[in-house]
Amino acid sequence: MPWWLPVQASSYAPQIDGMFLAILIITGLAFFIVEGGLIWFIFKYRERPGRGGGRKAYYTHGNVKAEYVWTAFPAVVVVGLGLVSNHYWNEIKGRDSVPADAYPIKVHAKQFEWLFTYPGPDGQLGTDDDVAEVRNRLHVPLGRAIVLEQEAEDVIHSVFVPAFRLKQDAVPGMHIRSWFIATRLGEHELACAELCGMGHYKMRARVTVQPQAEFDAWLARAAQGEIE
């Protein structure tokens, strides 16, 4: 059974997985300290009626020095983690993190479908040459920054592409942008990650990453209504 994270198919997937690994190592250490310590204490200090019966526990109300240590140490670690996360957070989701030359694709989420609108030759959304409302098909060119202009028709949905490590809610009444750069050719899956009704689990779209040329060809066909 696979036991690690899915394939990395976007530019920031390695960074996110890196963070994950780092936190796993830190928390893993803490885990072994705590659980190991507990198990050790359980055996070492358990009450033994036989030998030294009536032995009393060591009478102490604590040790301020020790407490300073195990207060300060975690504090430093988590604040450090916080700063690192914040760095990547601003890179990936910050208001001005979207690359300037990003290729816009409109995502219209409704119960229980994804409707993608691609800009026509003019590269602008909202013009008449748009390839409008392609159902459950997200095609993106390889290695090019894509910005999803997300909107929701009825309830809250969430764009989730595990391979891209991308997740962003689509909220009715709000216009939310999220971006990524696909770095791996092939088919991926897009799921809705926010409970949106009885068909939530069926709200699935296919993501196809292809070279620019193939993408353009596909878009031209899609403009004629030939999605396949």
Added chain:
Amino acid sequence: MTTAAAMPHVGHGEHAPMGFWRKYIFSTDHKIIGIQFLFLSLFFLLVGGLLAMQMRWQLAYPGQPMPGGSILPESMAPGGILLPEYYIQLVTMHGTFMVFFAIMPLLVGVYANFLIPLKIGAHDMAFPRINMASFWTAFLAGGVMLASLFVPEGASRAGWTVYAPLSARPDLSGVLLGQQLWSVSITLLGLSSILGSVNYITTVINNRAPGMTWFRLPLSVWALFITAILGILALPVLSGAAIMLLFDQTIGTHFFDPPAGGQALLWQHLFWFFGHPEVYILILPAMGMVSDILANGSRKPIFGYHSMVFAIVGIGFLGWIVWGHHMFMSGMNPTLGSSFMISTMVIAVPSAIKVFNWMGTMWRGNLRFHVPMMHAVAFVAMFAIGGLSGIFMAATPVDMFIHDTYFIVAHLHYVLFGGSLFALFGAITYWYPKMFGRVMHPGWGKIHFWLTFLFYNMTFFPMHNIGMAGHMRRIYDPTVYEFLQPYQWTNKFITVSAFCLFSVQLIFFINFWWSLWRGKQPEQNPWHDNGLEWSLPNPAPHGNWERVPSVYRGPYEFSSPEVEEDYLPQNRKLPKDPEPPVLTGAVS
């Protein structure tokens, strides 16, 4: 039980012998009310578990008829095949019952009621009648919530967080009445918790026995006190939000209705502004009671009592400025996200302090592994895992991937089941003699503990794994997704473990009922504890004390060199102890 007549005491309380109804049903005795809450919430614990089992079946064997499922009506499971809309109701109701009607009343309703007066040396709560009202309001709320499962179209389908607009739009969720009942029930529950909290806070502040200074309070009382403060400030916000939701559904207001200018995120902000303090309402009392049990089981004073108190207070304070970490992916301003992330990281510190202090308490102790102690140690172990996995989702970039996946599910169950529920099993066993004058069977208690511990980890640990694969929460059929198909056997494994976990809980329930009548009579202080409650007969009479005891020291004087026993009750006067000043009340 001795009647109140046999136990006259100062202050309020009935002096005539009371009939069955006044004594056990509409009682104003904090102990009876606590026991009423206990039965109520254990019932909902069972219901919530049953719902979870149905979910697990569907996840492991999607679309296959559930054994015995054919007894369910057409609208839920035609031919035993669970419908998606019913599955979402299961998700919603499992969360709602467990959070609002099982864990919360078990921790606060039961133990704040039962322990606070006994541990601080009060005759009863400050407002016994309000206390009774609090229980019956909760009872009503529970009834309404349970009824919502059986009305046409069934219960709410929006998850336990009932995110608007899905919850506010019957045409989109497919359910109206059930969702309205949800709002009504939650509003009632909020009222009940407010009435309770007023009592707890007033009692702790004003009605402590002479000598029971703030820093001689047991940590359980400290935790319950802070919890009550959280409750009294958080629940009204939830009630307000629930009322707005109810109005949106009923009289056509537009609070959460984007087309008419409402805000979808407003609900999330209101809900989580309540919801995060709620998370600590669900864990702080467990921490407090575990501290008591752990010190007792280690026969050693709690390690760093003061920092434990400050940690509780710190958590109680920080709990108010971290709610946004539930909304990192909601489209909220990312800059806001950063600040919430930092505060969330900081709140890990007090939790770490507590874990290390618990270990410090066990260090060089004389560990006595009675059943409550086992559960207490398991609490520390499991809470540590839950706390550590929390750091993953606190780190916003990682949360971007694991948000709304089973990683979250694993995390919250490690905190709520591995944490709160283990602590509760311990607490129930520990104070059972005080409640019912009997001891729960220790042998079966240990069997129940080990089996629960085993199957619990087999159930929830693999959820981290499928969460890392990106397995979304609240989906009816994971096999729809190619990337989840390799994990289907993990789902099956989890399901089988979950069934085992559920069935071994029956051991606990049987033990509980059996001991009510057959359990052996305890000595007055069965655990050799220092708390004031053990200076009373088991069970304690209405009004607790004829004369309130005086307190000479803190609650954790185990293995003190001053006496040869390894425990020293708070109210035992040693020659050197000065008599605490007896005040005739607060001086104006």
Added chain:
Amino acid sequence: MTHAASRSMMGPPFPAERGVDAHNHKLGMWIFLGSEIMFFTALIGSYIILRFAAPGEWPKPGVVLNVPVTAFNTFLLICSSVSMVKAFAAIADGNPKKLNFWLLMTILGGAMFVGIQVYEYLHLVHRGFIPSGAREGSELAELVATGTLPGATMGLYGSTFYIMTGFHGFHVTCGVISMLYIYLTRALRGKYTQQDYRGVEAIGLYWHFVDLVWIILFTIVYLI
């Protein structure tokens, strides 16, 4: 503010560690008011958020709502707060007769407030102002059509107005009922003495709180 003579009765009902210098009724009421503050904070906070994020500008004050009438109502509520103080002072000086008189005044003030609010609601609904906005074919709907009122925000206007003023009215009603209760069952029977007037003090706190909330609501809902 309690008197030395009343110490024993004003304290907790049995020997206890000193908490705060307040008897349980008073302390409990303060704590309860804490939760009330949070409740109204939730409502008012939502109002502020919705109003500032509203699509288009907010209806001008005075177009829909009748400010003068409500201003008078506000004055009435403030008066009832004053009479509550008088009642409290009366019993603190051990004068049950004056207590009864001023308590009755307070009850009447509160009742009148509620009555006027009910009248206001009926009038507004008649003109077509309902929680979901302006009713079709009503006088306000025409004002919306002519552009005197912004159509985009009428819904939010109605929602927030009715929930905030409505729940305040509900609190006033509860206050009046409980005051009436203690008036009939305790005050009239002379149960309150200079030594023990905890009930009056608690209900007085509640009443002042409700009054305070109304002054805030009147300002943000009617005036700006």
Added chain:
Amino acid sequence: MRTLGMAVTLVAGGVALGIAGWRSSADGAQAGATISGTIKFTGTRPVMAKIDMSDEPVCKGKYQTAPTKEDVVVNANGTLDNVFVYVKAGLPATYRAAAAPTPVVLDQDGCRYLPHVLGIMVGQSLQIKNSDGIAHNIKAKGVKNRPFNISQPTNMTTTRTFSAAEVMVGLECSVHGWMKSWVGVLPHTFFAVSGNSGTFAIKGLPPGTYTIEAWHERYGAQTATVTVAGTQTKTADFTFAAR
């Protein structure tokens, strides 16, 4: 013994009554006037967009050529399909009709509703069938009738009834956005749907002057007034122009 006799008489009586009822209803169907007609279509036939069903291989497999949307279906003979024709007004106020006992079946086959337009009586049961074995949900957007939203994760049949007359109640599947169906709910049996022949016939009308309405999901409704007497047959043709 006596009970047995009683049972026998009861059964016999029941059978007799049943037959009588059936006879009378049959008569009602035979007797009376008939209004029939043709739904003509003028102008250029609109091109219906192809539906991409590759998400659902089950459905895709049921078609040789790619299926198209069904908003406008023009028959080979230049007539218009899927037009709902019904008696809108003119029935005597005393007219009452019991809901037909036989259910109307709406099938979900190949990710399409069959039929696309259908009529049903108030209180008559509608059997919604899922022949695809994949998840569909049925969302009824009634105004006079209480809206409902149910799902069928696999092969199953759900029965629903409508409580009030309404033309039309729209049905749609939120999982497959193209799936749409229209249900005309009426308190009487005087309705018909123009099939692939583009014709309709409303039989068994009592004598009177009727307002007939022809409804199409894109081209809206047209009405005609027809007076019939006895058992005569009148024609009412409608013409929809491309827009």
